[in-house]
Amino acid sequence: MSELVTSQKSVLIVGCGIFGLASALEFAQKGYQVTAIDIYEPPSPWSASCDYNKIVRAEYENDIYSKLSVEAIELWKNDPKFDGIYNNCGRVMITPMSFKGRQEFERIGIENLQKLGKALDIEYFKGGKKMSTRFPFLKYNSLKSDEQSKFNPYGGLAHSSNAMIAVYNEAKQLGVKFIFGDDGYAKSITEINGQAAVVCKSGKTYTSDNIIVGLGANTGRLIDLKDQQSATGLFVTFIKLTDDEYLKFKECAVLFDAEMGYFFPPDPKTKLLKIALPGIGSCNKVNDPHSLSNKKISLPRFKNLNPNDTIPKHGEIEAKLLLAKYIPELAYHKLIDSKICWIGDTQDSDFIIDLIPGYKNLYVASGDSGHAFKFLPNIGKYIVNKVEGKLDPTLNKMWSWKSGTGFDPSKCSWRVSNYYPDLSEIDFLKDVKAKL
Numbered sequence: 530m531s532e533l534v535t536s537q538k539s540v541l542i543v544g545c546g547i548f549g550l551a552s553a554l555e556f557a558q559k560g561y562q563v564t565a566i567d568i569y570e571p572p573s574p575w576s577a578s579c580d581y582n583k584i585v586r587a588e589y590e591n592d593i594y595s596k597l598s599v600e601a602i603e604l605w606k607n608d609p610k611f612d613g614i615y616n617n618c619g620r621v622m623i624t625p626m627s628f629k630g631r632q633e634f635e636r637i638g639i640e641n642l643q644k645l646g647k648a649l650d651i652e653y654f655k656g657g658k659k660m661s662t663r664f665p666f667l668k669y670n671s672l673k674s675d676e677q678s679k680f681n682p683y684g685g686l687a688h689s690s691n692a693m694i695a696v697y698n699e700a701k702q703l704g705v706k707f708i709f710g711d712d713g714y715a716k717s718i719t720e721i722n723g724q725a726a727v728v729c730k731s732g733k734t735y736t737s738d739n740i741i742v743g744l745g746a747n748t749g750r751l752i753d754l755k756d757q758q759s760a761t762g763l764f765v766t767f768i769k770l771t772d773d774e775y776l777k778f779k780e781c782a783v784l785f786d787a788e789m790g791y792f793f794p795p796d797p798k799t800k801l802l803k804i805a806l807p808g809i810g811s812c813n814k815v816n817d818p819h820s821l822s823n824k825k826i827s828l829p830r831f832k833n834l835n836p837n838d839t840i841p842k843h844g845e846i847e848a849k850l851l852l853a854k855y856i857p858e859l860a861y862h863k864l865i866d867s868k869i870c871w872i873g874d875t876q877d878s879d880f881i882i883d884l885i886p887g888y889k890n891l892y893v894a895s896g897d898s899g900h901a902f903k904f905l906p907n908i909g910k911y912i913v914n915k916v917e918g919k920l921d922p923t924l925n926k927m928w929s930w931k932s933g934t935g936f937d938p939s940k941c942s943w944r945v946s947n948y949y950p951d952l953s954e955i956d957f958l959k960d961v962k963a964k965l
C-alpha cells in the first residue's frame with residue numbers, strides 16, 4: 530500500500546507516453562493533485578508506443594534492469610487492467626555467432642535472469658529441423674543445420690496502445706486532469722516566481738510544485754538535454770493475414786532474428802502481423818533549438834505529419850527475407866502501414882530521470898533508448914521516488930543527468946545496427962494503408 534502525501538502537492542506531467550502515463554497514475558495513487566498534458570490523447574501518434582505490440586523481456590546485461598523487468602512482468606501478468614493486453618507467448622531468438630556483442634548481451638542477460646529464478650526452462654536448438662517440430666508456426670523454416678537458436682518462455686508481448694489506454698483510463702478515474710490539443714502542446718519553459726512553468730502553443734501556461742517532462746524522442750525540443758539524448762528512427766511494417774492464416778499463426782511466439790529482424794503473433798482484432806527491422810535505423814539532424822550556433826542534433830519527424838516516412842526501400846526485401854526464412858507461407862503478402870517510429874537514445878541506454886540542473890521543480894523522465902515500454906507497470910513508482918528524494922542510490926546514479934555524453938550507435942554492444950543515416954539520405958518505400 531503506498532503512503533499518501535499529506536498536503537495535496539501538485540504535479541504537472543508533460544507528455545503522456547510511457548514515462549508520463551506511468552507517473553501520472555502513480556502520483557495520483559499517492560494522493561497528489563495531478564495534471565497531465567499532451568498534444569494528443571493517448572495513444573498519441575507521436576508516442577513510440579503507439580503500436581500493436583512490443584516485446585516484454587527480462588534479459589538484460591545490467592542486472593538492475595533484469596530485476597525491474599521481472600517486477601514489471603509480474604505486474605503485466607497479474608494486474609487486472611492488463612488482462613487481454615499482455616501475452617506471455619515467449620520469444621524465439623536467433624543470433625549469428627559472428628554477432629559477438631549481441632551474443633554476450635544475451636548470454637549475460639539469461640544468466641542474470643536465471644539468478645532471479647526465472648527462465649530456468651530456456652530451450653536451446655541447433656538447426657531448423659527440431660524447431661519445425663517444436664513450433665508449428667516454424668514448420669517450414671529454413672534455418673541451416675549449424676544455426677543456433679533458443680526459446681525463452683518467460684515474457685512475451687503487450688499491446689502497447691491498449692496498455693497506454695488502460696493506464697490512461699485508470700488515471701482519469703483517480704482524478705488526473707488531462708489536457709490535450711494546443712492547450713497541451715508544450716512549446717517552451719519559462720519561470721514564474723522562481724519556479725519553472727510550461728508554456729503551451731495556445732499560450733496557456735502551467736506551473737506546479739513538481740513538473741515531469743517526458744516527451745520521448747521529442748524531449749530535446751523543449752529541454753536543452755546537453756547532448757545526452759539523440760532521436761533514433763526505427764522502422765516497422767505489417768502484413769494482413771487472411772482469417773485462415775490468422776487461425777494458423779495466432780499462437781506463435783515472438784521471433785527475434787538479430788540479423789534479419791523480428792515479428793510478432795498477429796493482432797487478434799486486425800489480423801495484422803507486425804515486422805520490425807532493427808538492422809536499419811536513422812536520425813533526423815536539425816538545428817539545435819537551444820543553440821545560437823549551427824549545431825545540429827537529431828529530433829523526430831513524425832509520420833502522422835509526414836505520411837511518406839515509411840521504411841527504406843531495401844527494408845521491403847529484408848522483411849520478405851525474414852518471412853521467407855521462418856514462415857514462407859506468409860512471404861507473398863504486401864507490406865502495409867510501414868512507418869518510422871522514434872526513440873530517445875542515450876549512449877549507455879540508461880534512462881534520464883533527474884532534476885534538471887538550474888531548476889527546483891523541473892524534472893526530466895526520458896532517454897528511453899528503445900526499451901522503456903515494458904516498464905509501463907512499474908516505472909512510475911521510481912519517478913515518484915525520485916521526486917520524493919527516496920530513489921535507491923544505484924538507480925539515482927544510473928538515471929542521473931549526464932551532460933555531453935553524445936550518442937554513437939556503433940558503441941552500443943547490444944545494437945544490431947551501428948550506422949544511422951539521416952532521413953535526407955533515405956529512399957522511402959511507397960506502400961498502402963491497411964484496410965481494417
Ligand SMILES: Cc1cc2nc3c(=O)[nH]c(=O)nc-3n(C[C@H](O)[C@H](O)[C@H](O)COP(=O)(O)OP(=O)(O)OC[C@H]3O[C@@H](n4cnc5c(N)ncnc54)[C@H](O)[C@@H]3O)c2cc1C
Nearest residue numbers: 544546547548568573576577584715745870897901902903
Ligand atoms: C519500433 C520500436 C519498437 C520498440 N520496441 C519495444 C519493445 O519491444 N519493448 C520495449 O520495452 N520498448 C520498445 N520500444 C520503446 C518504447 O516504445 C519507448 O521506450 C517508449 O514509448 C518511450 O516512452 P516515453 O514516455 O519516453 O516516450 P513516448 O512513448 O514516445 O511518449 C512521448 C509523449 O510525448 C508527447 N509529446 C511529444 N512532444 C510533445 C510536446 N511538445 N507537447 C506535448 N506532448 C508532446 C507525445 O505525444 C507522446 O505522447 C520500441 C520503440 C520503437 C520505436
